[in-house]
Amino acid sequence: MEAGRIWERGTEWNAVRALLAHEALTEMGRERATDATPLTEPLAVQAAIELTRQARLALATSGSPPLERVPDVRPLLDRCRAAGSVLDGADLIQFIPVIDAAPRLTAYGHATRTASPDVATLTDALPRAPEVGDRLRLALDEAGAVHDDASPALRRLRREIRERRRRVAAGLERLLQTNDADRIFADRYVTIRHGRYVLPVRAEARGRVSGIVHDRSQSGQTLFVEPAEVVEANNDLVQAVREEEHETARILAELTSAVRGRADDLARLVEAIGELDWIFARAAAADRMGATPPALDAGHTVALKNARHPLLLAQHWRDPSRPVVPVDIELSAERPLLVLTGPNAGGKTIALKTAALLALMAQVGCHVPADEGSRLPVFTDLHALVGDEQSVAENLSTFSAFVKQIREVLETAGERSLVLLDELGAGTDPDEGAALAQAILETLAERGALVIATTHLEPLRAFAATHPRARNASVEFDTATLAPTFRLRYGHPGRSYALAIAGRLGLAPELIARAEAHRSKDAARMSELLARLDEHTRCEAERAIAMDRRESETAARLAAAREAETAAERKAQT
Template structure:
């Protein structure tokens, strides 16, 4: 892509905005170095990457790569034997943490969206659990070296604390001694140059035995280390020196481990940078309300309702730019400040953005071709150093363009032929455009020359267009009208501003007959176009109203159908209950008759009972198959679902629903699994919930907490509580819970997370993020 083209189209401003959306230095670097590609397959791949990032960011509820640092230089230095600081080591561990989180996050969205390109990048991030553990066991979040980094360091720090306590104890006795207090400016202990001192008044500095380490700004106080604790202070400084040597040894050991993984860590930096760059592209698209470009062949450019991305949304006027079908060149005419150059820059900049894998601010259905090269001659390109005029500067550039263009080029020419004699300029512009059209090169040009309007009408492959001007308000509307040449508004504007009629008549008389006819034709075309636009607007409003009424009608129909179904079901239920009541009453009568018959056999016969029973069966209503089956006790507990206890009416057996597929359900009856129609199931009353688990959790609305507090417990004490809590959380339908174990030494966190890796209810887990408790909390996603 031509650097000059990118400069005049202000592509670097888009790159800077893109960089603002990156979360890492690696992503920002890629954004600032972004260039369009002329390889169609590469461009399509870049756009798919942006689309995948948009889906990932949306489904994950926002993706954060905070903590991913470019450690490439540090790792390279470590590989060559250099020693990294504790802060650099911790940043390396954070890079590995972010890499693991990215891999889990992408795995979680795979069921809802395919992200093969991003997944390939995530798969390229190596897992280095041993290195990460070694660093985290030794380096704290603040970059301090932890006591557990080595047994020698832990022992040295214990001796230091003991010795410091002895020194403070001795000094406390000293400053409380009445014989000593008279020498002190204040009864306190301070530290100067790493030595414990007391503030001695200047007049007693020779009476107080010890070593002077500092003096106050006023000179009235001397900070003296008492002679009695000097040996202890020397011993303490010796321990501090040993501690520093041990820390240096630990840093050397950890740096060597980092250096051994140079290739893997460098790969992780590269992949995370690419992922961050993809996310930045998706967030730029969201900011600009942009859509994914659709690429077609044949040099076509169909930008519908496209907007210049650097003009504020509230001010920009969307336009349609179409070339490549019936015509290859578009000649745009119109007044100054009417928006011709903006249209030119919009078409060029959006094409560059699309070929850089960025979404474009345009309407759905916009189509673009991938051009091999894009040339633009826009603005005042005169060269002061070469003493070239504006016209000469433009012509020099246009000559360079004409020497390099081919059928896969897009050429953008602003005010072609301007800056010289109008007649010669128009002729030259027409010849240049004819050269481009003859070679089928896609061209968009702006001009003031009226002769080029006729050229567009008479030349196949060329189309007129204009930026609209409202002669009533004397203001441009910034709308692009394709197929309509711009007409001169000079006389109309002059008339509205009050120029005399005599002067206007003379001006019109001086216009050629052809000019007058062209102006009349343009005026008629504009009138017809405005009428067509008004009719289109009315038709659009009518369609929208019809669509609204149709939706309202369909909603009403659905509501009526639902009410009808409900009333039918209620009526059938009432009828069923009436029949059941009647059946009970008839049975009672029949039993009474049987009893009487047994007492007097001659009065009633058995066939009479049979006839009565058959009549009773005929009285029962025939329910439609598929209605909800009421419970045996007359209560309706709703439609059964997975996990519900049910009675299989056809078997007379009770079981549990395992799954439902369409109109069939898989039911567990004892050791037997069988498929039966859902309509043949009668849902049973839900069991009474078990007593709540006695753990320290914050209760939610369903009685099961979103958190389990394990602080202060050992791993052995915590695991049974976790197991019981996760069972209740799954039964309560919770998707995510928080296990609070605190930071401490990390032993409880490590034990909890080791247990979670094999727990059947756990889909995934991670350390808490910002605002979630950080390393003191493990966030668990349940199956």
């Protein structure tokens, strides 16, 4: 998706991608999640959503795929491709779990083929390099050290080195056992300096030991001397060690060459593992969120039923005492403009972000946290103007920044666009701001874009109530408790309740009364009308609940009477 400008602070898309990445098992899968870019072709989106569905079935029947402890070897592959490069053993052994993952994933796909045929198709196509894995396993131990049996020459050299070390050490030990050893040697041990076996000789006894001084202690009281008796044996040992190092380097070079020869296949395998991990991360996230696969709508309809904001769901996982209130979000080609009104902190922006995030989630192949039957179009671009984007560095006020952003939106928005505008018309004179906002909404509707806008401006409520392609919705507010319920009500413009909330938050009653007196007559009449609508709606809801309760009680009494009548008839027959 050409996502217009998705302001991270506003949409929280990066945070949702991080949430999805948390479900991945490999670095490649996490990278795919954090870099996920929405698809724009309906067939590709549908295929990705279907893969997620099949992965959920595979999780339910066979558990997680065998992806644990599969390392990211892409940097090693890049190094390996360079001509003449040689990887060390610790690097080379990282390819073994990657190579071993292919047959394990293929077996997993085979086990889930009936329920998840498309997943099995992906696992069947995984490149394999068993001969490279076998070769690495035979030559290297678990820490990456080269085995003695990696080659006959290495086995012979290491056996020779062990024998020569034993002989040199034995000869030095004999010198330590002489009668005057305590006067000659600072201590009775054999040590190594610069790769050669030496003895610690007292400085004052240097003339009594013929040989080569390789080092001295910090105090200068001890000299580390290679006695003449073992110089030739040490030379032979050093030569054998060098030959062993050369043979080890040759083996590592051969192993690196073997990996290099299959580098393209290994790169494809790593990419495929990352893709599978990303698919199953989407599936795991969907299971955790109680998500459903959205139906893709070709008719430009958004119908999200009981949609939940994914980050609020994650917050609820951490703290179950914080409930998530679902919202219904509805847009269509006939009425593409939705104007949300109501009090601050009532949930308007959350509803707007929920629409954005669920659209983005669907277009990267995720199932969405909404009820079955939810529908979404496939958008080619999404524009989210959420939050205050004023910039001191660019000398932009809040309103100037908004104009700059909306100009970019109007340059590109079309009939496959979703536009989200938070606090539309704010930051300037309310009358002119409302007029500009109305013109923007009319222009976007003419271009066929779907638009959700939040506002506190009265003229926009009236516009949404009278324009044939617009619709009002409000966040519900409990006037008894002066607290939002976070539910959306369609067809009802909402009051801001600014003065009531200010009073609840501690401003003096006389100040609130003075503020009420300053309000214009039209605004007061509008608020009174909205209050009556709220009260009427609340009373209607209470009456409906009471009626349902009475009907339930009547039905229960009738059922009890019939049961008593049937019991009496049975008793009379006996």
